[in-house]
Amino acid sequence: MDYDVLILGGGIVGCAVAYELSKYSLNIALIEKEYDIANDVALINSSVVYDGVECETTLLSRLESMGNSIIRNIASKFNINFSKKGYLVLSDNESSEEELNKLYNRALDRGIKNIYLLNQKETLKIEPNLNTKVRKSIYSKNVGIISPYDLAISYGEIAFDNGVNFKLEEEVLDIQSMSKGFKVVTNKNKFTCSVVLNTTPKENYSIDNINMASIKKGYINYFLIENIGNRYNNNSVISALEKNNGRIYIIPTDNNGLMVEITTNSKISYEDGLQIIKKYIGEIDENNINIFYESRYYNDDNIIDDSLIDKGYIKVIEKHRGQITMTPAISKIVCETIVNNLKCIPKKDFIDKRREFYRFRDMTNDKRKEIIKLNKKYGKIVCYCEKVTEGEIIDAIRRPLGARTIEGIKRRTGATFGNCRGAQCLYKVSSILSRETNKNMTDIVKNSKNSKIILGRIKEFDEI
Ligand SMILES: Cc1cc2nc3c(=O)[nH]c(=O)nc-3n(C[C@H](O)[C@H](O)[C@H](O)COP(=O)(O)OP(=O)(O)OC[C@H]3O[C@@H](n4cnc5c(N)ncnc54)[C@H](O)[C@@H]3O)c2cc1C
Structure with missing residues (x-):
């Protein structure tokens, strides 16, 4: 074999x-x-580490609970940021309140700890600026956010x-x-x-x-909203029960924004989505909606x-x-x-460690200086929005299974993912990738074969 x-x-x-x-x-x-x-x-994944409260079946709930506790341990072992969040499941009308009570009792039966049934006053203490007339909520302390x-x-x-x-x-x-x-x-x-x-x-x-007809599919609408101000404590992920088994998930992002996910059984428009969001967070300036997209999702x-x-x-x-x-x-x-x-046996020489890397934007100035002394490339910022240095981009390419595309560099370092969406740094990143992989600039791709960054040369310069 x-x-x-x-x-x-x-x-x-x-x-x-x-x-x-x-x-x-x-x-x-x-x-x-x-x-x-x-x-x-x-990339626009909700990144939520759930706790099994909302899962349809006990088996899925167990998988989520077990996965949740393993992720907490491996996040520190792999040096990945795991940020703990509260999680509120809201009900704002009689029928969703009934549904919420059922969810809570089912979660207790499943043995899920650190969950609480809150009334309106208790809920508003946690998220005082909710725009909806909340009746009850389930509050969980088990949830977190991780970069998948x-x-x-x-x-x-x-x-x-x-x-x-x-x-x-x-x-x-x-x-x-x-x-x-x-x-x-x-x-x-x-x-x-x-x-x-x-x-x-x-x-x-x-x-x-595979019988494609048997696959259960729904619709998912994403809104990435920036500059949300202090309208939220930004400490809780919010989930609310919507009409026809729909759900809205409001997820705080690190930079004072919100990722909003609306799942529905049938297609909804951008305007319908906006109305649902406004119900929970009030008026929003549409100029602050940075990304909107719709996709299908499975719930097998x-x-x-x-x-x-x-x-x-x-x-x-x-x-x-x-x-x-x-x-x-x-x-x-x-x-x-x-x-x-x-019937195989464990290896004696297994190394349970990820090779070290630096994330300059999260470091103190003293630590930055120490690293720049060792390698000057870490002193050169390439992506100003996300504060990513040349050293980090080179490391992302040279690591095991290193990046070979612009998307790969973006996912590993954050470069080109800032507000300017790469307008400032895309060509610098492409040129580092072409230099490091010994390829022509015209061979550098965004993420797949047919996604070239530069289609061809228009003048015969020695370098691009
Ligand atoms: C919009 C959205 C938001 C989500 N948010 C969350 C969340 O907040 N929390 C959470 O816990 N989960 C979330 N999920 C779920 C999660 O992201 C996915 O279910 C998960 O990424 C699936 O991983 P996978 O490895 O099973 O499949 P995939 O990521 O689909 O991996 C399959 C791989 O197989 C490769 N492949 C396919 N065909 C072939 C072939 N013929 N030959 C070789 N390779 C092939 C593909 O390129 C792909 O890399 C979300 C999912 C979606 C869609």
Whole structure:
């Protein structure tokens, strides 16, 4: 066999399972069709680490609770910022109050701790500027915010350092069952392996045909609102029950803004979304809406499918809007299943540490000076909005599984993600990437093959 385990898909789940399995003596490869890992973890992800209160089923709730407690531990181990937030689920009418009482009692039955049923006065003490006539709320102290991309990339980097073979820009075309193990056919190779973990969403392969009609989908509308002033304590994530099983989630961002997510069963317009938001936070200046987009979302409830594990096939292709939270739990369960199946032993030389990196915007001046003395590139700011230095961009490219695209650099460092959306620094970032990877500027891409930053030369200069 070429590999003991092949992980298909380098999203957060694939990377987390690669990390867990890299603790064992196994020959593992991960195949990802894009230039980078974690490419599909939406940048505008709500980034909320939930606690299981609102999950539809007890199993999903357990996965969220377990994932929540693991994330708190690994955030400090991986040096990722985890910011604790309160979480308020609001009701503002009789029917949603009934629903809220049911949610609260169900959460108590599930054994979820640190949750409280608050009346109007108690709720307004926590968020005094709520615009809606709240009747009751559930208040939870278990929730937090984490960068899902940082989490995914940390899992990937450590897995890479512990021997997992990452095959990027390689697309899986088929998975075929053999008398012993599997054949995985890609656009570049054919591999054999004993176990397949498939995380590529909703793809059809010989081994299993997916019935697309059975997939539950809803709509999700995102608004990124800036300069919200002191209208919020900015300490709580707010969720409220809307009409027809809809939900609104209001999530404070680090820079005095709000990310608002409205989930609905049927399509709504930008104006409908705006009206729903105003109900909770009052009038907003539309000039402060920096980003708006609509996408589809899944709310599957059968996340881990190991019904073919006797053959060696597991799939985690179903999606849930709390799946980042669940990922650490999912990866431990999947790893345990595979380890039991292959009867393998833990590695003695596993290194559970992410290579060091610097984030200049979060450092004290003394610390900055110390690092600039060692490497002058850290003294040169490239992205003024997000205060990202050349040193950080070079490190993002040279690290294990380093960035090869502008999007990869943005996700690792924040460069080009500021208010000017890269107007000031995009070309500087592209030129560092072209220099570091020894490519022409005309070959630098945003995130995929057909997304070139510069389409061609218009004059024959020696350098661009
Ligand atoms: C809008 C939105 C907001 C969310 N907010 C939250 C939140 O606040 N909190 C939370 O806990 N969760 C949240 N989630 C859930 C979470 O972001 C996703 O469910 C999670 O990222 C899914 O990760 P994954 O690894 O399973 O799948 P993916 O990220 O989709 O990874 C699958 C990977 O497989 C690759 N791939 C696909 N086909 C092939 C192929 N043929 N060959 C090779 N590679 C292939 C893809 O390129 C991709 O990298 C949100 C989801 C959405 C959509």
